[in-house]
Amino acid sequence: MTITTEFCLSSPSLPLVSITERLPPDQIECVHGLCFEQDARMFIVRIDSEVNVSEANLESLDEVQEATTIGYAGEQTVHNLTIDLDDAISEVFSGGSSVAAKLEPTVVTPEGWYERKVYKDRDSFMESRTRCENYGISLDLISMTSTSSTSDDDLPFGLTERQYEALTLALSRGYYESPRQTSTEELAAELGISQPSLSRLLRRGERQLLSSALQTQEHLNTVSN
Known part of the structure; x- marks a missing residue:
């Protein structure tokens, strides 16, 4: 039996939240490799093109080391960001790929990260939840479905x-x-x-x-x- 979950992660140390707090978009989509490599600092970010966020806008944020605009995907502009990653984020995601698989890109809002993941069982999810809380990241479960x-x-x-x-x-x-x-x-x-x-x-x-x-x-x- 597998468990499909939808939840929100909240913490001041979460990367990219500052984009939605300080720049025009109220939410962005991102793809990252933290579930496979805990020190992965490359984030692929998608922002609605009509918002018109530039590389300079993104590099003005303290956590963004480098920003490169890749191109367009539908109505979104795609940026490649190198992030200054907090140690707590690296630790909480270490080993995550062995127990969970991400279903969709992470949605980032001022409230935090919204994610949908599949876990092999309920115990694996609870273990991941406890790990988040141990590193100061709040996990608010929205839904859980067993299959x-x-x-x-x-x-x-x-x-x-x-x-x-x-x-x-x-x-x-x-x-x-x-x-x-x-x-x-x-x-x-x-x-x-x-x-x-x-x-x-x-x-x-x-x-x-x-x-x-x-x-x-x-x-x-x-x-x-």
Whole structure:
């Protein structure tokens, strides 16, 4: 089973955030090699062409050692930047390629880095999260989806795998008992997601169960009549 995650990294030491703070673009896309080489200082940055950010603008930033404009990709200007990398960033990304794979370019905003990555399992993600926190980088999980050889079509009542997982865990932990034996906060922590995300999973799963059950009952009533 693999885990697909979407999260935001926040830290004053994260490279390129200063571009969105001090120059016109409110967000940029970048590709870097930190997951493969912890001291990689070359970043390929894409900025909307209409913003008109020059090499001189980029080199005016303290963290940018050198900026070279490569060309254009669609409606974006592509720049090759050599970055003065903080030691904490090098350390937190060391060994990352063995447990995770990036799905899309990093999106950089004034709030931090938004990334989507695939981990081999939930423990690998939690290990990566702890590593970030140990180096002063906050990781805010937006979503986590598990994928296995079992397709959603194999699950009962039209549930998605993630809904089935959340409902099964909630039932096994006594969430539906009276009084409840656990809370959404505890269930969310066990699944490695936020409490609002867990609540949404349960609500959608419960709605799907009710919808399937009521449609079945309606069908049985029609046949019996």
